Amino acid sequence: MLRIEGLTAEVEGKQILRGIDLELPQGEVHAIMGPNGSGKSTLSYVLSGREGYEITGGSVTFNGQDLLAMEPEERAASGVFLAFQYPVELPGVGNANFLRTALNAQKRARGEKEVDAMAFLKLAREKLKALQMSDEMLKRNVNVGFSGGEKKRNEVLQMALLNPSLAILDETDSGLDIDALRIVSDGVNALRGPDFSALVITHYQRLLTYIVPDRVHVLMGGRIVRSGGKELALELEAQGYGASAA
Amino acid sequence: MPAVAETIETVQAAQEGGYKWGFETDIEMEFAPKGLNEDIVRFISAKKGEPQWLLDWRLKAFAMWKKMEEPDWAAVNYPRIDYQDLYYYAAPVKKVGPKSLDEVDPELLRTYAKLGIPLKEQAILAGVEGAGDSPSDSGRMPVAVDAVFDSVSVATTFRGELAKKGIIFCSISEAVHDHPELVRQYLGSVVPQGDNFFACLNSAVFTDGSFVYIPKGVRCPMELSTYFRINAKSTGQFERTLIIADEGSHVSYLEGCTAPQRDENQLHAAVVELVAMDDATIKYSTVQNWYPGDAEGKGGIFNFVTKRGACRGARSKISWTQVETGSAVTWKYPSCILQGDDSVGEFYSVAITNNFQQADTGTKMFHIGRNTKSTIVSKGISAGRGQNTYRGLVKIGAKAHGARNFTQCDSLLIGDQCGAHTVPYIENRCATAKVEHEATTSRIAEDQLFYCRARGLNEEEAVGLIVNGFCREVLKELPMEFAVEAQKLLAISLEGSVG
Ligand SMILES: Nc1ncnc2c1ncn2[C@@H]1O[C@H](COP(=O)(O)OP(=O)(O)OP(=O)(O)O)[C@@H](O)[C@H]1O
Ligand SMILES: [Mg+2]
Numbered sequence: 001m002l003r004i005e006g007l008t009a010e011v012e013g014k015q016i017l018r019g020i021d022l023e024l025p026q027g028e029v030h031a032i033m034g035p036n037g038s039g040k041s042t043l044s045y046v047l048s049g050r051e052g053y054e055i056t057g058g059s060v061t062f063n064g065q066d067l068l069a070m071e072p073e074e075r076a077a078s079g080v081f082l083a084f085q086y087p088v089e090l091p092g093v094g095n096a097n098f099l100r101t102a103l104n105a106q107k108r109a110r111g112e113k114e115v116d117a118m119a120f121l122k123l124a125r126e127k128l129k130a131l132q133m134s135d136e137m138l139k140r141n142v143n144v145g146f147s148g149g150e151k152k153r154n155e156v157l158q159m160a161l162l163n164p165s166l167a168i169l170d171e172t173d174s175g176l177d178i179d180a181l182r183i184v185s186d187g188v189n190a191l192r193g194p195d196f197s198a199l200v201i202t203h204y205q206r207l208l209t210y211i212v213p214d215r216v217h218v219l220m221g222g223r224i225v226r227s228g229g230k231e232l233a234l235e236l237e238a239q240g241y242g243a244s245a246a
Numbered sequence: 247m248p249a250v251a252e253t254i255e256t257v258q259a260a261q262e263g264g265y266k267w268g269f270e271t272d273i274e275m276e277f278a279p280k281g282l283n284e285d286i287v288r289f290i291s292a293k294k295g296e297p298q299w300l301l302d303w304r305l306k307a308f309a310m311w312k313k314m315e316e317p318d319w320a321a322v323n324y325p326r327i328d329y330q331d332l333y334y335y336a337a338p339v340k341k342v343g344p345k346s347l348d349e350v351d352p353e354l355l356r357t358y359a360k361l362g363i364p365l366k367e368q369a370i371l372a373g374v375e376g377a378g379d380s381p382s383d384s385g386r387m388p389v390a391v392d393a394v395f396d397s398v399s400v401a402t403t404f405r406g407e408l409a410k411k412g413i414i415f416c417s418i419s420e421a422v423h424d425h426p427e428l429v430r431q432y433l434g435s436v437v438p439q440g441d442n443f444f445a446c447l448n449s450a451v452f453t454d455g456s457f458v459y460i461p462k463g464v465r466c467p468m469e470l471s472t473y474f475r476i477n478a479k480s481t482g483q484f485e486r487t488l489i490i491a492d493e494g495s496h497v498s499y500l501e502g503c504t505a506p507q508r509d510e511n512q513l514h515a516a517v518v519e520l521v522a523m524d525d526a527t528i529k530y531s532t533v534q535n536w537y538p539g540d541a542e543g544k545g546g547i548f549n550f551v552t553k554r555g556a557c558r559g560a561r562s563k564i565s566w567t568q569v570e571t572g573s574a575v576t577w578k579y580p581s582c583i584l585q586g587d588d589s590v591g592e593f594y595s596v597a598i599t600n601n602f603q604q605a606d607t608g609t610k611m612f613h614i615g616r617n618t619k620s621t622i623v624s625k626g627i628s629a630g631r632g633q634n635t636y637r638g639l640v641k642i643g644a645k646a647h648g649a650r651n652f653t654q655c656d657s658l659l660i661g662d663q664c665g666a667h668t669v670p671y672i673e674n675r676c677a678t679a680k681v682e683h684e685a686t687t688s689r690i691a692e693d694q695l696f697y698c699r700a701r702g703l704n705e706e707e708a709v710g711l712i713v714n715g716f717c718r719e720v721l722k723e724l725p726m727e728f729a730v731e732a733q734k735l736l737a738i739s740l741e742g743s744v745g
Contacts, residue, residue, distance in 0.1 A: 048700050051692065076702035088697035092715030101711060102701035109702065141715070158701065 001025050002067075002166060002197065007058035008222075009046050016042045018222035019058070026063075026165075027194045031208055031233060032201045034219035035241050040201045041085050043219070044168045047199075048082040049075050062166060076102075077109035079165030083155040083172045085201075090142035095154070098142045099124065099161055106162065127160040130190065132183050148175035156187045167191070167198040173207040185210030205237040278335035284308060286334050287450050293335065294419045294453075297426060307439035307449035314443045320606040321635040321667060322575045324548060327513060332482045334451045404468065414459040415470055418486055421457035428459055432490055436519035436556045436583070444515040444577075445552040448484045452517065455485035460495035460526075469725050471500040482513040489519070491526035493559060498529040500728055512537075514573075515550045524559030524586065529567070531724050532580075533732055536572035538739070541601050541630075546574025553580035557589035557618075565592035566609065567723040569732045571739040574603060579637065581610035584618035584646075591620040594720040596732075598713075598739045599632025599664070608638035608669075613646040613679065622653040625717045628664035629740055635667040640681055642674045649679040657687040658716050660709065660740070710737035 002024040009017040016039045024030050034040055046053050047060065049072035060067040067075060090098065104114040115123065124138060133153055143151050152172050159167055169188070173181055188198065188211050200211055208216070208230060216232040217224045220241060226232065278289050287308050291301040316327075408415050414425060421429050439449040456472045472487070491497055514536060520528050530553075539546025549572075555564035566580040582591025593609035611620035626634040640651045657666035668685050690712050698708035714721065714733050721729050 050696050050700075071704075072696065072699035073702050073704050076700055082700050084697065084700075088691075088693045090694060090697070090712065090715055092718030093711055098698075098701075098711065101707065102698075102703060105704070105707060106702035141718075162701070 001061075001063060002199075003059075003061045005059050007043075007046070007060060008056045009042065010054050010056055011042065011052060015056070016222050017046065020219075020222070020224055022217060022224055024166075024197050024199060026197055028214040029188075029192065029198045029200060029211060030215045030217060031211075031213040031230075032199055032217050032219050033203065033233065033236055038219050039222045040219055041170055042222075044082055044085075044170045044199070044201065047075075047168055048072055048080060073105065074109070076162075077106045081159050081162055081164030081167045083152075083159060083167065083169045085170040085174070087143045087146075087151040087155055089144045089146075091144055093142050094138070095140055095142050096121070096124065096138040099138075099158060102158070103161060124161060127157055131157055131160065131187050133157060149177060149180050152176055153180060153184060156184050160187055160191070163191070165195055165197070167196070168201070169198060170201045171203065172200075173202050173204060181207065182210060205233040208233045277333045280333055281330045282332070282334055282451065290335050290451055290453060294422070296422055299430060300422060303434070303439070304450050307446050308451075310440045311443070311446040311450055314440075314446055316443050320577050320637070321633065321669075322577060322604040322606050324575045324604075327548065329447075332513060334482055334484070335453055407468075408466070411464050411467065412461040413464060413466055414457065416457055418452075418455045418457045418488060421488075425457070425459070428490065429457070429488070432488055432519065432521055433486075434519075436521060436554050437517050437552050442552060444550040445517050448486060448515050448517045448552070451482075452484045452486035455487040455516070456489075457487070458489040458497060458499065460491045460497045462492045463494040464492075465495065466497040469498050469500055471502065482515065484514075485516045487516070487518040488521075489528060489530070490521045491523065491528045491562075493523045494525045495523075496527045498531070498725060500531040500533070500725060502533045502535070502728075512546075513548050513550070516552070518551070518553040518580075520553075520555035520564055522555065522557050522559060522562035522564050522586075522589075525561045526559060527563045527565075528555060529565045530555070530580070531728065532566075532568040532570070533724075533728060533735065534568065534570045534572050534576070535735055537574075538572045538603050539574040539601065546603070547572065549573035549576045549578065551576075551578040553578065554583065555581070555591070556583045557586050557591060557615075559589070560586040560615070561588045561590075562586050563590040563592070565590075565594070565723070567592075567594040567720065568596070568607075569717075569720070569724070569735065570595070570597040570605060570607060571735050573605075576603075576605040576607055578607045579609055581612070582620065583612045583614065584620065584649075585614045586618075587615040588617045588619075589615055590618070592723075593620075593622045593624070594723045595624045596627070596717045596720045596736070597625070597634055597636075598627045598736060599629070599634045600739055601630040601632065603630075604633045606635040606637055608636045610639040610641070611651060613640070613642040613649040613651070613676075616646060617648040617650075618646055619649070620651045622651070622655075623719050624653075624655045625720055626655070626657045626666050627660070627713055627716070627736075627740075628657070628666050629660035630664060632664045633667075634665065635669060637669045637671075639671040639673070641672075642676050642679045642681070644675045646676050647678045649676060651679075651681045653681075653683045655683075655685040656716070657685075658713065659687065659689050660713075706737070706741065709740055713737075713740060 004020050004022040007017055007020040020043060032040055055068055100120045107114050125135065128135060128137065131153060143154060146154060152175055155172060172184060176184060200213060213230050216228055216230060218226040278286055284305065287304050291304055405415060437445050440446050458470060460466055489499060520530060522528050536547035536549055557564050564582050568580065570576055580593060584591050591611050595607065597605045597607050599605050608624060609622055622638060624636045626636055628634040636655045638653060642649050653670060655668050659666055666687055670683055672681050674681055690709060694712055695708050698711060703711065713736055721732055724732055
C-alpha cells in the first residue's frame with residue numbers, strides 16, 4: 001500500500017505540489033491525468049527520491065516504510081520503479097551491462113543471490129521476446145540513439161526485468177505507435193497481481209482501455225482535484241479539464 | 247634468471263677498481279649505496295656483466311645528464327627530487343624456489359592477483375618449481391609475462407613456447423648477453439640518450455625491463471606482458487623496454503604497474519622504445535596503477551616516462567593504449583614517429599586524477615611519410631583536487647602528403663575543486679594534410695546519476711558506470727583479458743570522489 005498524505009514540495013523555491021492525498025492499495029492500478037505542468041512528473045520524482053525536490057510537508061509511506069527518508073537506490077531495492085517520461089542516455093554504457101548491474105545492485109541490497117551473466121542473458125531474452133523487442137537492444141548503449149518509442153519500450157523492458165512492486169509510469173504511452181502501445185500495455189498487465197501496484201500517468205484515455213485502472217485521479221495545480229472510476233477518463237477526454245477546475 | 251644471490255665478495259671481484267660497496271642487504275633485497283655518480287653507473291653495468299660498449303653508452307648518457315636541467319614546462323607541481331638521496335639499484339635476493347604457491351610470499355601473490363594475472367602465471371612468476379613447463383591448461387589464451395621487481399626482471403614465462411616461433415621475449419639484461427647485435431642496433435635509436443632529462447637519467451642507470459623481438463612474418467600467438475613493481479623504499483625504478491617488430495609481424499604487449507603504499511614519494515623514470523618495420527603492427531597497452539598517494543596528497547609515485555615508437559616501415563602501425571589511474575604525478579607522452587609511407591599511429595588514453603593527483607599526459611604524432619594517419623582519443627577524468635592536462639603535438643612535415651590526423655579530447659569533471667586542461671599543438675607544413683581536433687568538457691549530469699540510482703545503483707556504482715561509459719572508446723582497445731581489470735580499477739580510483 002502506498003499512502004500519500006498532505007504532500008507538498010517545491011522546486012527551486014517554487015511550490016509545485018500543494019497537498020497531495022492519495023491511497024494506492026496493493027494490487028491496484030491507478031491512473032493520474034492532468035494538464036501540462038500540473039505536477040505529475042514532479043510527483044513521480046518526489047516518490048522516487050530525485051535531488052532538488054524539496055519536501056515541505058506531508059508524508060509518504062510504502063508498505064509501512066517512510067519512503068521520503070530513503071535514498072533513491074533504497075527505494076528501488078524495496079520495489080519502487082519509475083518509468084521516466086524522458087529516459088536518460090548513458091553514452092558508452094551497454095544496455096545489458098546496465099540492466100544486470102541494476103538488477104544485481106537491487107538483489108544485493110535485499111540480501112538475495114546475484115545473477116550471473118548467462119542467467120541474466122536468458123532472463124533478458126525472455127523479457128525481450130514478450131515485448132517483441134530484438135536482442136540488438138541489449139548491445140546498444142542505454143537509450144543512445146533510440147527513437148522516442150524505443151526509449152519507452154526500453155523503460156518497460158527494465159521494469160519487466162526488475163519486477164517492481166510499485167511502478168510509476170510517467171507518460172510511457174507518449175510516442176508509442178498503435179502496436180507498441182498494445183505490446184507495452186500487455187507488458188504492464190503481465191505484472192498485475194496481488195503484489196503489484198502502479199501509478200499510470202497519461203494524457204490519453206486510449207491507454208486506459210488496455211491498462212484498465214481501478215481508479216482515476218485528476219491532478220491540477222499540484223492537488224488531486226477529482227477521483228473516480230475508470231469512466232472518469234472517458235468523461236475527461238470528452239470534456240477536458242475545465243469542469244474539474246471549477 | 248637475472249636475480250642471482252650474490253655475496254659481497256663476488257661483486258667486489260667483478261669490480262676492477264675494487265670499490266668499497268657497502269651493501270645494505272637484508273634478507274630479501276640487496277642495494278647499491280644511495281646516490282648517483284659515475285661509480286654507481288659502473289657498478290650497475292658491472293653487476294649486469296655488461297660489455298664495454300654499453301658501459302660507455304651509459305657513461306655518455308650520465309655525462310650529458312649532469313649538464314641537463316629538470317624540465318618545468320608541464321602543468322605539475324612537486325617538491326624537488328634529490329637525486330642523491332635515492333637508491334639506483336635494488337634487487338630481490340633469490341632464494342631456493344618454492345615448491346608450491348603456498349610457500350610463496352602471500353603479499354606477492356596478492357599483488358599478482360590484483361593485477362589480474364591468472365593463477366598459472368602467478369605460479370610461474372613466483373618461481374614455483376615445474377610451473378613453467380607446460381603452457382596454460384585452462385583453455386584460455388595464455389599470456390606470457392615478464393615481471394620486473396624493483397630493478398630486476400624476476401621471471402619470464404612461456405619463453406620456450408615463443409622461442410619455437412623465433413620470438414625473443416626476455417629481460418633486457420639477458421638480451422644484452424644473448425642478442426647483443428639487436429640491442430646495440432636499436433637501443434637509443436628511437437629515444438636517444440640525451441632526448442630529455444628523465445630519458446637521459448634512465449639511459450645512465452636503467453636496471454632492467456623487457457626485450458621483445460618478433461621475426462619477419464610472425465604473428466605473436468599470445469599477449470606479452472610485463473608487470474613492473476616498485477617495492478623497496480627510497481628506490482628509483484628505471485626500466486627500459488625495447489620492442490622490435492620485423493617486417494610483417496604482429497605483437498600485442500601489455501604492461502601493468504604497482505607500488506606499495508608509502509609516505510615518501512618514489513621516482514619512476516622509464517623509457518620504452520618501439521620499432522615497427524614494413525607492414526608490422528605493435529599494440530602497446532599500459533595499465534598504470536602506481537601508488538597515487540593518500541587522500542591528503544602524501545606519498546605516491548612520480549612517474550616520468552618517455553615512450554616512443556618509430557613506424558620505420560611502410561604500412562606499419564603502432565598503437566598506444568593507456569589507462570593511467572595511479573601515480574602522484576604523471577608526465578608521459580607516448581608518441582609515434584610516422585616515417586614509413588602509409589604508416590599509422592594511434593593513441594588511446596584514459597587518465598584519472600583523484601584527491602591530489604596530477605597528470606600531464608598526451609602524445610606526439612610526427613607525420614613524415616606520405617599518407618600517414620594518426621588518431622588520438624584522450625579521456626581525462628578529474629575528481630577531488632585532481633589536475634588533469636592533455637598535452638599533445640601533431641607535427642606534419644613538408645613531405646607528408648595526404649597525412650591525416652584526428653584528435654578527440656574529452657574531459658569529465660567530478661566535483662568542483664578539480665581541473666581539466668587541454669593543450670593541443672598543431673604544426674602543419676604540408677598543404678595536402680588534414681588535421682581535425684575536437685574537444686569537450688563535461689560533468690556527470692545529475693539526470694544520469696539519478697537515472698542510475700532510480701534503478702538501484704548507489705552513487706559510487708553510478709559514477710563508476712558512467713565513467714566507464716565515458717572511457718568506452720579507449721577501454722575497448724585493451725586486450726579482453728585486461729579490459730575488465732581496467733574497469734574495476736577506474737571504479738576503485740574514484741572511490742570517495744562523490745557524496
Ligand atoms: N527544475 C525545475 N525548475 C523550475 N521549474 C520546474 C522544475 N521542474 C519542474 N518545474 C515546474 O513545475 C511544474 C510542474 O512540472 P511537471 O513536470 O511536474 O509537470 P507535468 O504535470 O509532468 O507536465 P507534463 O504533462 O507536461 O509532463 C511546471 O510548471 C514546471 O515548469
Ligand atoms: Mg510530466
